[in-house]
Amino acid sequence: MERPELKRISENCWRIEQTGNMKVPGMIFADNDLIKDMDEKTLTQVRNVAALPGIVKGSFAMPDAHMGYGFCIGGVAAFDPDAGGVISGGGVGFDISCGVRMFHTGLTIDQLDGGIKEHLAEALFRDIPAGVGSTGTISLTSEALDNMLTGGAVWAVEKGFGTKEDLDYIEEQGCAKGAMPGKVSPDAKRRQREEMGTLGSGNHYLEVQKITEIYDSQIAEGFGIKKGDCMISIHCGSRGLGHQIGTDYLRRMANEASRYGIELPDRELASVPVNSPLGQDYLGAMRAGINCALANRQILTALVRKTFAKMFPKAELKMLYDVSHNTAKMEQHEVNGKMKQLLVHRKGATRSFGPGMTDLPSRYKALGQPVLIGGSMGTASYILAGTNESEKLAFSSACHGAGRSLSRTAASKKWQGRQLISELAEKKIIIKSRSMRGLAEEAPGAYKDVNAVIEATANAGLAKKVAKLTPMICVKG
């Protein structure tokens, strides 16, 4: 396929030249095959973001990029608030701060031999609320809910869900500063009342994984991992509260954009200046959404620890790291030799801070942050490390997963849940889910090849390969 609009500038980077109302070029990180498969609509979304006011340097797409709404999934863009830069509800999405948390179990694969694995799968499926309509066991008063929205994982730890040490291994030490619970609607808070400590559905999951490959032994040692280790991964977000904040502000921003002279190439890009009253309100509400996601993953961690304690009384579940995918964060970045405070949107992309960055825990300071990549069900996940090169390439960002290649409607016609369970059972992967159609929609074949996405990410310099993991147990939301 001819793609005259794409100029290859290196092995794994392509540029869309600035045309029309684009204020910066588009930059896509991908290898030859990934770019070939990238939908024309994804490229249009990259161009649309490039037209937003105050965008700096480029409109970026990660190797797992695919069509989203407004921003593409895998889209990264930074805006300068001092130059009329915008904040976009569509650039964050509905599942605010959806992300991946990984922790050590202290167990190796041989300790899960025989019937123990099945027993553990049953116990996790029973104890972790997952799927549509599931509710948590924690009910919050409105005062407690506001405290949670202000404090995030810090609040959860104060309430007994985990330890202070956990907080060192979460971006922003477990709390997005500047959250404004007062800017979160009563409807959004109502949606969260019964949903603390729930996994959700769709592509959300809890997996027990084993480390099958180590690519960088020095960083792996620093991260405390080795081949044969069993890890736990949780992929979930800010639940009903985040979804409602997205809905409330999308509508308001779309209606108000024109007041600021912002022409939206796609209404879903709903944006207002960061320094406008509505921009500040959304920033405060969105940060509350981030804290809700961080608290939620912290509570889920406590639930998993409880389950493990019953089966493996000596197991110590220590945090590796917690990363968020759908966020807009104020960060310091170098632009034309000067440090600038920018609002970086990552829509389905992971922060990839390299060695020396201020937010990193002392243990990882010389290594870069763990960049946790969740693969599709039954394939592979990866632990990468942030690089300083990524700062120059894309404001310290990397991919977030495999990325869909086939729609849910097409996937549910092509595969059946029960058949997938037995196919994966042959690979010794136990799948637990309440919904067979939900499973079919998440079939591994509906996703891009995660290995190819990781190779392109690593070869482009966005992050460094550290370890590969394959699933043993998957509790699907």
Added chain:
Amino acid sequence: MANDIMWQHFSHQSDIGIRAEAELLSRAFEDAATALTAIVTDPSTVETVQPVNFELAGENEEDLFFHFMSKIIYEMDVRKMFFGRYEVKIENSHLTAIAWGEKINFERHSPAVEPKGVTMNQLRVKEENGKWTVQCVIDV
């Protein structure tokens, strides 16, 4: 026939699109709402025993449709209910509705995936040759 299926899901790489067509705008809204239920469960498995009433306003027809679909997602979420039948009345961008349904029954409904929100991507409400088409993409 009154019970003809007048809605469809259309493909979107990440999420699910819904579209409905009818002579009356209110009927198109009702069918689109059924399509929304069908993202999560088979609407025919939902017993329509409990009514939920609501009303809302929009700045125009598209805004009203966005608001309406968002409201159903909200009601499903907070009540932990699914709705199998909808009655909608629209007058001058003001809407009153009754959604009929029941509490989630995990065995019978086997819910697939939870709608998170209504996107403005491909959001459309238009009348052409005496027929209304309404459509949007739901983030799941």
